[in-house]
Amino acid sequence: MAITYGTCYFVSKSAAIRYYSDYRVSHESSLTHGASWMEARQESLNRYVENKLREKEIKIGKPPVGPGESLSLDSDGRWHITEAEEHDELQSV
Numbered sequence: 001m002a003i004t005y006g007t008c009y010f011v012s013k014s015a016a017i018r019y020y021s022d023y024r025v026s027h028e029s030s031l032t033h034g035a036s037w038m039e040a041r042q043e044s045l046n047r048y049v050e051n052k053l054r055e056k057e058i059k060i061g062k063p064p065v066g067p068g069e070s071l072s073l074d075s076d077g078r079w080h081i082t083e084a085e086e087h088d089e090l091q092s093v
Contacts, residue, residue, distance in 0.1 A: 004072070004082040009063040014060055015077025016049045023048075 009014040052058045065071055068084030 002082050002085045004080050006074075007063045007079045007081055008058045009079040010058060010060055011073065011077040011079070013049060013053070013060060016052070016060070017045050018075040019050060019078055020052075022044055 010019065049058070053060070061077050062071060063081065065081060070082045070084075072080045072082060074080060
């Protein structure tokens with residue numbers, strides 16, 4: 001059976017921001033400076049993703065792929081790797 005898993009690679013910084021937009025990210029400090037809720041949220045997401053990039057928790061670009069692996073891209077712009085299926089004769093040994 002083939003196994004697919006998500007990687008820490010994204011096609012762009014904006015794709016990473018879209019991906020993390022579903023996560024709860026604090027934006028309280030921005031609200032004290034008179035920014036609207038949406039501006040504060042966007043600023044907070046930008047900082048959050050910048051930090052993840054700086055700490056090398058996420059990366060921009062295509063991930064390395066090994067022999068028998070293939071790449072796919074999800075709707076958020078995150079790369080996934082699918083490992084090749086084993087041959088039936090190998091599974092029965």
